[in-house]
Amino acid sequence: MPNDVVYIVDDDAAVRRSLARLLESAGFVPRSFEAPIQFLDAAPNLARGCILLDVRMDVMSGLEVQAALDRMGCTIPVVVMTGQGDVPTAVRAMKAGAVDFLEKPFDDEVLLEAIERALARSGRPHQAREALEAWNRIAVLSQRERQVLDAIAGGQPNKVIAFKLGISIRTVEVHRARMLHRLGVRQVAQAVRLLVLAGSAPQGVLRQSP
Structure with missing residues (x-):
């Protein structure tokens, strides 16, 4: 306001x-x-x-x-x-x-x-709802996209991610771009924010990943 x-x-x-x-x-x-x-x-x-x-x-x-x-x-x-x-x-x-x-x-x-x-x-109910929404958005990522996001959240640069996943740096960049698109965000920071929020989603009400 x-x-x-x-x-x-x-x-x-x-x-x-x-x-x-x-x-x-x-x-x-x-x-x-x-x-x-x-x-x-x-x-x-x-x-x-x-x-x-x-x-x-x-x-x-x-x-x-x-x-x-x-x-x-x-x-x-x-x-x-x-x-x-x-x-x-x-x-x-x-x-x-x-x-x-x-x-x-x-x-x-x-x-x-x-x-x-x-x-x-404003309070815990709102936070719980926001966490659940974040979890649902994270759940649409492919396994590889999620691996890339987890690695980014851990502070790993593209070169290290590529080595650990056995893929090229260019492929990492492609997965990174697709991950941002699927989540509907423009910056990596926004994607990591969703990942952290998703970690606090109520366990009993999480929907299954498609």
């Missing part, structure tokens, strides 16, 4: 400025924090909104910030931001409670969609 507050926690001044401009243009109210400690000091008094949290910071990592927020009982949804090639860290952040993650450099539209999803998150 317009006028919702988005808290930016990133020690890169250029990133903070860029995000603040984008958020303001979309009707959000950005509040930027350079130092994780500064943000954590302010956290108990923050209004509802969404947190954009960088996972790679010098003094304290995003995962450490996330753990501190959890100890405080802070329930503001967290979207983590990570550099390319650091998908495993983002996966750990989601398993620790982050509602989404974005891989830099990210598309403006993808960022705004992630924020809107985070702001719409």
Whole structure:
């Protein structure tokens, strides 16, 4: 919703400025924090909104910030931001409670969609439904496409995936493209997000893969 507050926690001044401009243009109210400690000091008094949290910071990592927020009982949804090639860290952040993650450099539209999803998150029933929907989408993948996605989520580059699966790098790229198409997403980060969500789907209500 317009006028919702988005808290930016990133020690890169250029990133903070860029995000603040984008958020303001979309009707959000950005509040930027350079130092994780500064943000954590302010956290108990923050209004509802969404947190954009960088996972790679010098003094304290995003995962450490996330753990501190959890100890405080802070329930503001967290979207983590990570550099390319650091998908495993983002996966750990989601398993620790982050509602989404974005891989830099990210598309403006993808960022705004992630924020809107985070702001719409409202309680466990919604989370369970979202997890089930993710599981159903993951279930349409072929065995090879799922193997490629699992490997990507584990941080393996195409060259390593190709070697382990006994296929060419070009074939890996083909499976990767088909996997994104079947899932209806544009970026690998979005596919990994679905994979992590699917892992929390209620076991008793999962439909069988076709």
